[in-house]
Amino acid sequence: MLNLPIYLDYSATTPVDPRVAEKMIPYLVEKFGNPASRSHAFGWVAEAAVEEAREEVAKLVNADPKEIVWTSGATESNNLAIKGATHFYSGKGKHLITVKTEHKAVLDTCRELERQGFEVTYLDVKEDGLLDLEAFKAALRPDTILVSVMFVNNEIGVIQPVAEIGQICRDKGIIFHVDAAQATGKVTIDLSTLKVDLMSFCAHKTYGPKGIGALYIRRKPRVRLEAQMHGGGHERGFRSGTLATHQIVGMGEAFRIAREEMDAENAHIRKLRDRLLKGLSDIDQVFVNGDMEQRVPHNLNISFAYIEGESMLMAIKDLAVSSGSACTSASLEPSYVLRALGREDELAHSSIRFTIGRFNTEEEIDYAVKLLHEKIGKLRELSPLWEMVQDGVDLSTVQWAAH
Amino acid sequence: MAYSVKVLDHYENPRNVGSFGKEEEGVATGMVGAPACGDVMKLQIKVGKDGVIEDAKFKTYGCGSAIASSSLVTEWVKGKTIDQALDIKNTQIAEELALPPVKIHCSILAEDAIKAAVADYRKKHGEH
Numbered sequence: 001m002l003n004l005p006i007y008l009d010y011s012a013t014t015p016v017d018p019r020v021a022e023k024m025i026p027y028l029v030e031k032f033g034n035p036a037s038r039s040h041a042f043g044w045v046a047e048a049a050v051e052e053a054r055e056e057v058a059k060l061v062n063a064d065p066k067e068i069v070w071t072s073g074a075t076e077s078n079n080l081a082i083k084g085a086t087h088f089y090s091g092k093g094k095h096l097i098t099v100k101t102e103h104k105a106v107l108d109t110c111r112e113l114e115r116q117g118f119e120v121t122y123l124d125v126k127e128d129g130l131l132d133l134e135a136f137k138a139a140l141r142p143d144t145i146l147v148s149v150m151f152v153n154n155e156i157g158v159i160q161p162v163a164e165i166g167q168i169c170r171d172k173g174i175i176f177h178v179d180a181a182q183a184t185g186k187v188t189i190d191l192s193t194l195k196v197d198l199m200s201f202c203a204h205k206t207y208g209p210k211g212i213g214a215l216y217i218r219r220k221p222r223v224r225l226e227a228q229m230h231g232g233g234h235e236r237g238f239r240s241g242t243l244a245t246h247q248i249v250g251m252g253e254a255f256r257i258a259r260e261e262m263d264a265e266n267a268h269i270r271k272l273r274d275r276l277l278k279g280l281s282d283i284d285q286v287f288v289n290g291d292m293e294q295r296v297p298h299n300l301n302i303s304f305a306y307i308e309g310e311s312m313l314m315a316i317k318d319l320a321v322s323s324g325s326a327c328t329s330a331s332l333e334p335s336y337v338l339r340a341l342g343r344e345d346e347l348a349h350s351s352i353r354f355t356i357g358r359f360n361t362e363e364e365i366d367y368a369v370k371l372l373h374e375k376i377g378k379l380r381e382l383s384p385l386w387e388m389v390q391d392g393v394d395l396s397t398v399q400w401a402a403h
Numbered sequence: 404m405a406y407s408v409k410v411l412d413h414y415e416n417p418r419n420v421g422s423f424g425k426e427e428e429g430v431a432t433g434m435v436g437a438p439a440c441g442d443v444m445k446l447q448i449k450v451g452k453d454g455v456i457e458d459a460k461f462k463t464y465g466c467g468s469a470i471a472s473s474s475l476v477t478e479w480v481k482g483k484t485i486d487q488a489l490d491i492k493n494t495q496i497a498e499e500l501a502l503p504p505v506k507i508h509c510s511i512l513a514e515d516a517i518k519a520a521v522a523d524y525r526k527k528h529g530e531h
Contacts (some may be wrong), residue, residue: 308441310466312412316407324440325466334441346438382420382470384445384462385438400437401519 004318006364010205010298010357011154011182012322016250017207017358023253024209027246035243037232047291048244052254057201057214060255061180061189066219069235070248073213074181075105077200078148080215080239081177082109085146085198086118093143094116096120099131099150099160100340106148106179127342128291129158137168146175151183151199155324155337155353156290157299159187166195175223179204181213185258186266186296191216197223203247207358208254212247215239265358270297272356272365279369283376285389289324289338289351301338302356303347306386307379312352315375319368324351346385346395413471418478423447423461429457431527433438433519436512443467446516448480450524453463454479456480459512461516468506470511472496485521 007015016024027049035050037043051065058065068327071077086096098110100122110120120141126132129147147169149160162178169176177198183189185206191199202213217223217238231240277300280286301324304312309325324335325348338348354368380386385395406414423430429450436443442465449458459477463470475496480488496510497503501513 270515306464308465308469311414311470314467344439349438351443382417382462384434384443384465385447385464387462388424395438400439400443401435401515 002363002367005320006318006360006368007320008356008360008364008368009320009322010352010360011157011355013204013210014207014357015359015371016204016209017254017257019257020208020250020253024246024250024362026276027249031245033245035245036232046243048241049245049249053248056252056256056259057325060184061191061199061201061216062257063191063216064219067191067216069215069217069238070243071213071215071239072211073204074103074179074202075213076239077202077213077215078103078105078177078179079109080216080225080228081198081200082106082146082148083113083228084238085175085177085223086113087226088224091293093141093145094118095141095144096146096148097123097136097139097144099123099125101125101129101153101155101181101337102148102150103154103181106150110148125340128158128294129153129337129341130291130294131160131165133161133164133168136165140168140172140174142172144172146177148177148179150179150181151189151289152180152186152296153337154182155335156301156341157182157296157355158290159183159294159296161294162196163194168196170195181253182296183256184260186298187375188262191218198225203251203254206254206258209247209250212244212251214251266297269356269358269360272360272362273297274299275362275365276300276354276356276369279365280372283373287343287347289343289347298356300356302352302354303338303343303350304352304376305347305350306383306389307376308349309351311379311382312350312375315369315379316371318371319354321355322353324353325349344396409500410467410471410502413474413500414467417461417470419458419460419474420462422462423449428492429524431520431524432527433516433521433523435515435519436465436469438464441465442509442512444473444512444516446473446476446513446520448485448520448524450485454484456483456485465509465512466506468500468502468509469512471500472502472509473516475499476513476517480517485524487497488491488517489521491517 033042033046035046054065199216204210213342287303289301309323433446451457461473463473493510493514
């Protein structure tokens with residue numbers, strides 16, 4: 001039996017894996033101690049659980065547990081990494097580099113640093129969504145202190161050349177931060193070889209709970225940060241605040257499962273993604289946004305030309321997906337990520353993001369394909385743009401009355 | 404976004420979708436909006452010799468509110484003279500469909516579509 005609506009928005013968040021939830025519950029009820037309580041068994045039990053989870057997070061990315069600091073999520077990790085390192089190294093320079101397709105948690109943090117007097121270069125990406133390494137090298141300045149590039153893009157799923165960027169930064173002594181919120185459990189991350197100094201993680205994109213994340217802070221060579229949250233000196237002073245033991249246990253278990261099951265899961269998800277793409281391939285004027293090779297299998301971002309994204313979402317309400325259309329946001333701007341690819345705005349307005357995950361089935365994908373076929377015809381019948389194109393009008397030559 | 408029952412009804416069952424033949428007598432077209440902005444409305448009116456709008460058709464590229472707004476105006480303009488059609492204001496459309504503030508521009512676009520169609524009619528028929 002098919003349960004509707006079908007969840008195809010795993011890059012927004014994932015359900016907590018039942019195995020994770022089960023492991024968390026005792027830490028809310030009987031094992032409720034404060035891990036910072038050193039004077040009794042309640043504290044010791046909680047502390048042991050926190051350290052076990054820290055080890056699991058470190059193992060997934062091949063790091064030392066001492067390099068992992070708990071935060072409330074990737075937004076906080078990005079803030080702590082970017083502001084913390086920029087402030088600490090501000091004596092060395094005042095220039096930062098990031099990319100236009102980064103998550104807002106990075107872009108808005110950089111904007112804040114600009115207000116504080118730092119200078120930030122926001123690099124364009126190529127049409128395939130990937131960073132141009134030559135353009136990156138050209139943007140480096142003698143006073144560049146920090147570079148922040150995401151591992152996997154949240155909207156189009158492309159994988160940035162993190163290894164190459166890291167090597168360039170290391171050679172020049174520049175701190176390199178990577179937002180890996182969308183990467184854990186999807187791509188292999190080996191911090192013993194990657195020249196990454198700071199890496200942000202969160203649990204809820206990898207079948208863990210919301211409200212918990214971590215920041216990797218390299219010890220060799222040592223990276224230093226100014227704390228952003230002051231208090232009891234938890235997490236060796238990097239991030240004060242009582243540790244949320246149950247959340248941390250959940251993240252540890254989620255990352256353990258990710259490490260053990262990633263290969264099999266990716267194969268399953270790739271099969272479903274290919275099935276979805278193949279199912280839609282007979283529809284006219286359908287475009288995939290972002291490179292198909294340097295991309296996680298979970299993501300399929302598609303523009304159905306001449307159909308506005310939000311009206312598409314209304315038509316396919318049995319599918320829980322998201323759109324780059326302006327109408328789904330409060331800002332009335334279409335996705336800045338898709339615009340950065342240099343695609344016409346029309347295609348950004350017409351984009352739908354399908355993100356596939358652990359619990360999707362072939363049956364669900366087949367239902368989605370069938371539903372999309374049914375609705376696309378109806379919506380194109382409604383579309384004046386589709387009519388014009390069928391009549392042989394080149395839309396780029398039309399004088400639109402922009403409003 | 405939560406939609407009103409009326410928006411959903413017009414979206415699910417849009418009224419008067421389509422186009423008139425280009426050479427049909429008394430047909431005028433208003434096309435407003437731009438693909439880059441995420442909405443384009445094409446409103447066509449068919450005006451009888453007595454100056455009354457006999458029929459109207461639309462096609463819209465846009466969100467649910469844009470589709471509903473244009474579907475609604477095709478119903479409203481029918482039976483009106485072109486001067487009466489010009490009296491339809493975006494606020495009436497927004498009120499009828501209970502559009503949220505962020506979707507008011509859809510109703511403005513629908514009003515603009517009426518104006519553009521009437522202007523096209525007057526241009527073709529030499530009225531001023």
